[in-house]
Amino acid sequence: MLIFYMMTGRDTVGTTLSWLFYNLAKNPHVVSAIRDELAPIAATSRKQEENETLKVFEAQETIPLVYLQAVIFESMRLYPPILYERKSVLAEDVLPSGHQVRAGDVIMISLYAMGGVDSVRGKDHSEYRPQRWLSRDGSSLLYVPSHKFLAFNSGPRLCLGKEMAIAQIKTIVATVVWNYDIALVEGHAVExxxxxxxxxxxxxMAMVKRREGM
Ligand code: HEM
Incomplete structure (x- = not known):
């Protein structure tokens, strides 16, 4: 059970965070937009301790943050922590795509490739653009069915920890982005x-510095 949790929970969250901070370091305008979304919360919530110097965001505070959630999904679209879904066919059928399958066939779905298909994600799929997940005015998340964004799987075996994982990632990213500036170490190969x-x-490999005035 512990090993299962480590693979499903720890490695997936850890992998998501590495790619997310990589994307943020390459897109400073996204970091600014996250800080804009966090600013009203940071201004109203009190520090937990008198001598506390870091602002640590609570899960309850970050739940309503739609831009931050879009940032997470956008990173997982480009770099899905679990790369493949493997499905076994139980009985002969024809898929909506027209492909015929027989009992015993194995279907491999590359989540990584799906993030880069024009028909699934549009022509600008290689761009890191969190806005694609948001309504035109940026106030709400667009509905995207789980079969179109498979990072957490779809159907009856959907990830049971999805909401917990998103909550964890949101609080970590909010806290780090609010308190620190992150720059990639030049020449370090990210692959x-x-x-x-x-x-x-x-x-x-990144340089992490306290934000001026924080
Ligand atoms: C970013 C983080 C995560 C991602 C991307 C992720 C992704 C997935 C995927 C793709 C599956 C389906 C695997 C399959 O059957 O093919 C899955 C299943 C599962 N995940 Fe997650 N997961 C994440 C975090 C977590 C966390 C934090 C937990 C627990 C606290 C968790 C618990 C589970 C469980 C119990 C299943 C099995 C569900 C079932 O078969 O009925 N996951 N996850």
Whole structure:
């Protein structure tokens, strides 16, 4: 049970965070937009301790933050922590795509490839653009069915920890982005280690500095 949790919960969340901070370091305008969304909460919520110097965001505070959630989904679209879904066919059928399948066939779905298909994600699919997940005025998340964004699987075997994982990632990203500036170490090769999960081969080397005036 512990090993299962480590694979499903720890490695997936850890992998998501590495790619997310990589994307943020490359897109400073997204960091600014996250800070804009966090500012009203940081201004009203009190510090937990008198001598506390970091603003630590609580899960309850970050639940309503739609831009932050879009940032997470956008990173997982480009770098899904679990790379493949494997499905076994129980009985002969024809898929909506017209493909005929027979009992015993195995269907492999590449989540990584799906993030880069024009018909699924549009022509600008290689761009890191959190707005694609949001309504025109940016006030709410668009509905995207789980079969179109498979990072947490779809159907009866949907990830049971999805909401918990999103809550964890939101509080971590909010706290780090609010308190620190992150810059990538020049020359460090960021590349995926191809296995069943999309960990970073060499990890993410970054310079982390307290934000001025925080
Ligand atoms: C970013 C983080 C996560 C991602 C991307 C993720 C993704 C997935 C995926 C793709 C599956 C389906 C695997 C399959 O059967 O093919 C799955 C299943 C599952 N996940 Fe997650 N997961 C994440 C975090 C978590 C966390 C934090 C927990 C627990 C606290 C968790 C618990 C589970 C469980 C129990 C299942 C099995 C569900 C079932 O078969 O009925 N996951 N997850």
């Amino acid at each position: 995926p280690k191809l296995s069943s999960s999309m960990q970073m081969k060499n990890g993410l």
